[in-house]
Amino acid sequence: xxxxxxxxxxxxxxxGTAPSALFPPGTVLxxxxxxxxxxxxxxxxxxxxxxxxxxxxxxxYARHCYGDQRTRWDYEVESPLxxxxxxxxxxxxxxxxxxxxxxxxxxxDTDPGLANVLLPNGARLYxxxxxxxxxxxxxxxxxxxxxxxxxxxxxxxxxxRLVAATPGLLPLQLYKNNTDGKGASYGTHENYLxxxxxxxxxxxxxxxxxLITRQVFTGAGRxxxxxxxxxxxxxxxxxxxxxxxxxxxxxTLRRPIINTRDEPHADAERYRRLHVIIGDATLGQIATLLKxxxxxxxxxxxxxxxxxxxxxxxxPVRALHEVSHDxxxxxxxxxxxxxxxxxxxxxxxxxxxxLAFIEHHxxxxxxxxxxxxxxxxDLWRAVLGGLxxxxxxxxxxxxxxxxxxxxxxxxxxxxxxxxxPTLALVDLQWADLRADRGLALLLAQRGARARCVSxxxxxxxxxxxxxxxxxxxxGMCLARFPESIxxxxxxxxxxxxxxxPSLQRVATLEPLRGTRAHxxxxxxxxxxxxxxxxxxxx
Amino acid sequence: MAGQTGRRITPSVPAAPAAAAPAVTTDxxxxxxxxxxxxxxxxxxxxxxxxxxxQKGGQ
Numbered sequence: 001x002x003x004x005x006x007x008x009x010x011x012x013x014x015x016g017t018a019p020s021a022l023f024p025p026g027t028v029l030x031x032x033x034x035x036x037x038x039x040x041x042x043x044x045x046x047x048x049x050x051x052x053x054x055x056x057x058x059x060x061y062a063r064h065c066y067g068d069q070r071t072r073w074d075y076e077v078e079s080p081l082x083x084x085x086x087x088x089x090x091x092x093x094x095x096x097x098x099x100x101x102x103x104x105x106x107x108x109d110t111d112p113g114l115a116n117v118l119l120p121n122g123a124r125l126y127x128x129x130x131x132x133x134x135x136x137x138x139x140x141x142x143x144x145x146x147x148x149x150x151x152x153x154x155x156x157x158x159x160x161r162l163v164a165a166t167p168g169l170l171p172l173q174l175y176k177n178n179t180d181g182k183g184a185s186y187g188t189h190e191n192y193l194x195x196x197x198x199x200x201x202x203x204x205x206x207x208x209x210x211l212i213t214r215q216v217f218t219g220a221g222r223x224x225x226x227x228x229x230x231x232x233x234x235x236x237x238x239x240x241x242x243x244x245x246x247x248x249x250x251x252t253l254r255r256p257i258i259n260t261r262d263e264p265h266a267d268a269e270r271y272r273r274l275h276v277i278i279g280d281a282t283l284g285q286i287a288t289l290l291k292x293x294x295x296x297x298x299x300x301x302x303x304x305x306x307x308x309x310x311x312x313x314x315x316p317v318r319a320l321h322e323v324s325h326d327x328x329x330x331x332x333x334x335x336x337x338x339x340x341x342x343x344x345x346x347x348x349x350x351x352x353x354x355l356a357f358i359e360h361h362x363x364x365x366x367x368x369x370x371x372x373x374x375x376x377x378d379l380w381r382a383v384l385g386g387l388x389x390x391x392x393x394x395x396x397x398x399x400x401x402x403x404x405x406x407x408x409x410x411x412x413x414x415x416x417x418x419x420x421p422t423l424a425l426v427d428l429q430w431a432d433l434r435a436d437r438g439l440a441l442l443l444a445q446r447g448a449r450a451r452c453v454s455x456x457x458x459x460x461x462x463x464x465x466x467x468x469x470x471x472x473x474x475g476m477c478l479a480r481f482p483e484s485i486x487x488x489x490x491x492x493x494x495x496x497x498x499x500x501p502s503l504q505r506v507a508t509l510e511p512l513r514g515t516r517a518h519x520x521x522x523x524x525x526x527x528x529x530x531x532x533x534x535x536x537x538x
Numbered sequence: 539m540a541g542q543t544g545r546r547i548t549p550s551v552p553a554a555p556a557a558a559a560p561a562v563t564t565d566x567x568x569x570x571x572x573x574x575x576x577x578x579x580x581x582x583x584x585x586x587x588x589x590x591x592x593q594k595g596g597q
Binding site: 185 | 569572573575579581584585588590591595596597
């Protein structure tokens with residue numbers, strides 16, 4: 001963490017809050033999280049209902065965590081105040097139903113499409129559309145985002161293993177990608193908490209050019225051009241061709257580069273949530289770290305009003321597609337002011353501005369910078385330098401470059417054209433999450449991919465919540481007292497205590513309250529949920 | 539774009555990478571070895587498998 005005294009700027013005149021929500025500017029620190037919709041298939045059974053199979057992933061894993069009883073795992077409700085037995089928000093309690101039964105949600109057992117659960121690591125696992133989706137717990141550093149995002153890959157892989165071992169259920173395979181290559185796309189979303197006073201126009205002005213060009217290091221690579229992938233070729237991004245407009249609310253149709261959804265799951269007077277829907281799902285550690293880290297830095301610069309020279313593409317959607325379709329990185333992007341720059345040049349502008357921004361807030365001594373920010377800016381500079389010098393040399397750090405090298409290997413050895421089914425299979429199987437089948441995972445096992453966190457750190461995050469946000473309180477409650485929790489959401493937990501006439505609601509509206517540092521002592525002194533709640537109220 | 543200090547720092551000069559980048563394999567024998575390993579795990583009928591991988595759209 002950066003010492004507040006040195007790094008804190010004057011209070012923003014915009015709304016009286018600090019320019020950077022909760023953290024000092026000039027850092028990558030921020031409350032944030034990632035969501036991944038996984039591709040799912042039952043090999044040999046193409047007609048099986050994906051809502052059903054996705055639900056099997058969720059319910060099987062929920063049972064693994066919490067046992068068989070439905071009320072022990074069906075925790076997540078979008079609107080606990082509406083769904084949870086008339087809980088009165090003002091008094092945090094309400095009469096028990098006549099039969100005394102806890103019915104936390106209005107969700108029926110028989111509707112597989114709505115299966116969802118909050119996990120002991122603070123994450124949410126649920127069915128969205130026709131995919132199992134994992135949303136990380138709230139984290140505060142890019143490294144934590146990477147760890148809990150990749151822990152999600154282990155969680156759904158475990159779930160698939162459990163499904164395969166369940167009599168009567170078909171074996172399922174899961175893929176961390178974003179398209180089936182036939183016209184369907186499913187998302188990987190990033191969420192960033194911002195100061196409410198950040199003008200949305202500033203976000204559009206400065207983030208559009210950034211999001212269009214960051215694919216040079218965040219892209220996962222894709223065989224086939226166009227939404228249906230019919231035009232032969234290789235492109236940088238899984239998602240780019242599915243974006244058709246510049247700004248908007250939608251996520252499934254006419255997807256916008258900048259999404260306007262703003263549901264902070266926190267005090268909406270103080271915070272807004274930026275929902276970034278344009279990213280690729282990434283299996284590489286460096287790509288995942290950089291995706292989150294550079295975007296958080298950009299937002300910090302935007303909140304602080306640091307960026308002076310807007311680089312606004314004249315035709316953002318077209319530029320997005322052209323950059324993705326140009327794996328040699330020479331495509332020029334026409335800016336509104338007449339300049340013509342490559343994606344790498346735009347990124348070098350942003351990176352240069354970020355360096356100066358960090359220096360301004362953290363001083364000239366790089367060794368004195370907070371380690372999270374330093375890691376991100378060093379890697380950002382290194383990959384931009386590497387891509388400018390020799391693209392293929394970045395195969396260890398950048399996913400699309402590694403995938404392309406594999407595809408070119410097949411093309412060279414077997415003389416395959418880009419429309420050959422083997423190349424489409426390599427693209428697909430790159431994202432297979434089975435450790436002995438997935439090509440990205442196999443490359444990592446061979447030591448061919450750069451890494452910055454250990455397997456142990458990721459494995460621990462399967463069951464442990466991050467210590468630095470309210471997710472720690474949520475996860476600990478779910479791990480320690482699952483039988484006492486009637487419902488839970490991002491911003492509240494509702495307890496059902498034996499002998500109590502009413503449900504007890506604990507609001508968690510502040511993302512940085514309920515951290516391990518804040519509440520670990522309370523858990524140590526509480527053998528039961530009732531004792532925990534009593535300690536909270538003292 | 540340069541910020542308030544007006545300093546120009548060229549990002550194309552790489553800083554020491556925080557995570558070591560493993561050497562990239564370029565020799566043909568190593569690539570053949572890798573492809574042979576992958577051949578052994580690729581789904582058997584590429585065309586059929588790719589055709590059967592149909593997803594409903596999501597977000």
